[in-house]
Structure formats: structure tokens, C-alpha cells
Amino acid sequence: MQNFFHVDAASPLKTKVLTSALSLFVEKGYFNTSIPDLVKHSGVSTGTIYKHFGDKQGLANSLMECLVEELYQQEMAIVESTTGTKARYRALVFWIMQFSLDYPDVMSFILYARHKDYLPNSSHICSSKPFMILRDIIQQGIESQEVRRMDEMVAASLAFGSVLRMVQLHLDGLLEKPLMAYLDELTESAWRAIENPIKT
Numbered sequence: 001m002q003n004f005f006h007v008d009a010a011s012p013l014k015t016k017v018l019t020s021a022l023s024l025f026v027e028k029g030y031f032n033t034s035i036p037d038l039v040k041h042s043g044v045s046t047g048t049i050y051k052h053f054g055d056k057q058g059l060a061n062s063l064m065e066c067l068v069e070e071l072y073q074q075e076m077a078i079v080e081s082t083t084g085t086k087a088r089y090r091a092l093v094f095w096i097m098q099f100s101l102d103y104p105d106v107m108s109f110i111l112y113a114r115h116k117d118y119l120p121n122s123s124h125i126c127s128s129k130p131f132m133i134l135r136d137i138i139q140q141g142i143e144s145q146e147v148r149r150m151d152e153m154v155a156a157s158l159a160f161g162s163v164l165r166m167v168q169l170h171l172d173g174l175l176e177k178p179l180m181a182y183l184d185e186l187t188e189s190a191w192r193a194i195e196n197p198i199k200t
Helices: 012-027 035-042 046-053 056-081 085-102 104-112 129-143 152-171 179-194
Strands: none
Touching: 012 035, 012 046, 012 056, 012 104, 035 046, 035 056, 046 056, 056 085, 056 104, 056 129, 085 104, 085 129, 085 152, 085 179, 104 152, 129 152, 152 179
8 A cells, every 4th residue: 555645854753643643543533543542653752743733633634634635636637637527537537446546544534534523623525625626527517518417416426426435345345346347337337327418
């Protein structure tokens, strides 16, 4: 598994703590992870954790902010390098599935962690920038008539809900084949559910 966080030259210790927090929050859950657990896992002192993050909730908030921003940047790079809703859709689905293979802890944290339980003042993950990009791509498809006119939330759910569910099945070890073996059938089936058969 690759390391998701780029080493912060100004504070490599901060990067180590974020990496440990991600791993432990996925493995044990937020509430079952203590500051001593983080110290032991990261090799960073208690003082360093409090200096950079304030407390465990501050650490969780920083972790979420870092994840959301990195996901957003990766998605924007895909959007800017492709044209047309179908091409962008397929590229984003490929990215979601490959990302799940490269960074299973990140995807598990995004899909399974009950963020509002310990970050009550944060926005719901589904209203964060990365998820909004997915919805915006479908909305743009409706406007360009590549996607048939329907409620954009329904269309986005049809387009990406099945993909995220397949990722969950992969993370749970329930797929009979490798995740990428489902890419073509999944994208074509989901696209057929939303495409405009008579583009004008």
C-alpha cells in the first residue's frame, strides 16, 4: 500500500502523525484510538501532537481537511485533462477504483468512518468538494444533453453510487474477481442508465 500523504518538508513529524491517525482511525475507530496509541504508532512525542493539532479532535479535523483537499486536487486534474461528460465520467470511475486499490485506508475512512460523530461542526462528507465535483460533472452532462434530463441527485447516484458500492464490496473482501475486472461492465451499465439516447 502506498503512503497517501506527501512528506511535508516543513514538518515531516506532522505527516507521520496524520499517517498514523488515518491507519488507527480505520483499524480501531476514532473513539478507541488514544493519544498514547498515536504516539506509539507514529514514534512522535505527545508534545508534538498537541503542538501541531491541539488535541485528538483537532487531529481528526486536520486529517479530514488534508484528505478532502488532496482528493479534490486529483479529481480536478482529471476534469481538466478530459472533455465531454462520458469521458470524464469513465476517467473518474477509473480513478476511484484505482485509488481504492492504492489507498484502501483512505477510502475506508471516507466511506465507513462516522465523521459527524466526532466532527459535529464539519460538513457532511457527501457535501465536500470531491463529491460535489462528481455531481457537477453529471449536471454539466444534463446541460450539454449527454445525460437525459432528470433530477441531478438521482443521476449522480445512478452514475457513482454503484461504483462506490462496488468499492465497498472490494474493501470488505466480498468480490469474486479483482476490482478492476468490473470496470468496463460497471461504467457502461451505469452510463446507459443516465445517457440521453437522443442527443440534440
